[in-house]
Amino acid sequence: MGNTLTEQYSKVQWICSSHDNRELAERYDRWATEYDADLDKGYGWTGPERAVEYFMRYVPLRKSMILDAGAGTGLVGSLLAKEGYRNLVAMDLSERMLDEARKKNAYLECHQMVMGDPLAYENASFDAVVSIGVLTVGHAPPGSLDELVRITRPGGCILFSLRPKVYRDGGFKEKQNQLETEGRWKLVEISPEYRALTRVESDLLYQIWIYHVT
Numbered sequence: 649m650g651n652t653l654t655e656q657y658s659k660v661q662w663i664c665s666s667h668d669n670r671e672l673a674e675r676y677d678r679w680a681t682e683y684d685a686d687l688d689k690g691y692g693w694t695g696p697e698r699a700v701e702y703f704m705r706y707v708p709l710r711k712s713m714i715l716d717a718g719a720g721t722g723l724v725g726s727l728l729a730k731e732g733y734r735n736l737v738a739m740d741l742s743e744r745m746l747d748e749a750r751k752k753n754a755y756l757e758c759h760q761m762v763m764g765d766p767l768a769y770e771n772a773s774f775d776a777v778v779s780i781g782v783l784t785v786g787h788a789p790p791g792s793l794d795e796l797v798r799i800t801r802p803g804g805c806i807l808f809s810l811r812p813k814v815y816r817d818g819g820f821k822e823k824q825n826q827l828e829t830e831g832r833w834k835l836v837e838i839s840p841e842y843r844a845l846t847r848v849e850s851d852l853l854y855q856i857w858i859y860h861v862t
């Protein structure tokens with residue numbers, strides 16, 4: 649795969665035009681070995697750094713059991729491990745992305761699973777779940793939040809990134825409100841909107857959402 653900005657940008661379109669989870673996994677599988685370099689040099693992706701700043705505020709205990717949902721190549725886990733978090737589990741749709749995550753030596757375990765389907769974790773397995781760049785168009789759907797709530801212990805934290813447009817138009821607003829109305833989680837903070845792709849001319853804005861499970 650090439651490295652010009654146009655090629656970089658078309659890679660995102662190529663990923664987002666996948667027709668189903670099988671095709672999406674295949675495309676991430678093919679991207680896996682070049683993903684870190686592309687995201688860093690090509691896009692200037694700052695999603696993981698931004699997430700970890702917020703995460704440390706809400707999940708200060710380094711022994712917390714943490715799920716990185718849609719961990720990809722483990723960029724978020726690597727940063728958390730550098731900050732002293734030790735009990736990290738990675739989960740992702742793509743086996744090859746998880747192979748890259750394994751190389752980072754940040755995770756206790758890596759599991760291939762699909763957000764949107766039932767997850768093979770017991771209720772209340774985790775103190776915190778972090779999911780960055782995953783709850784979005786053509787990726788993990790709003791319904792996958794039900795399972796993230798189920799597997800997080802009461803009082804635990806769920807932190808994720810979401811584009812404001814996807815929140816409004818992608819069914820997330822309704823799902824997030826439903827979970828709050830049902831008393832299953834409580835909103836703690838929404839970050840200001842920010843540009844997470846700092847090296848491409850992109851009007852894509854992101855926010856970090858933080859909830860406590862009740």
Ligand SMILES: C[S@@+](CC[C@H](N)C(=O)[O-])C[C@H]1O[C@@H](n2cnc3c(N)ncnc32)[C@H](O)[C@@H]1O
Pocket residue numbers: 669672673676695696717718719720721722723724739740741742745761762763764779780781782786787788789
């Ligand atoms: C843009 S990457 C983000 C990876 C990582 N969180 C980061 O910040 O670099 C999106 C990741 O979500 C995974 N993914 C997409 N849809 C998924 C789903 N339904 N269930 C689990 N993982 C999914 C992809 O395989 C990919 O690794």
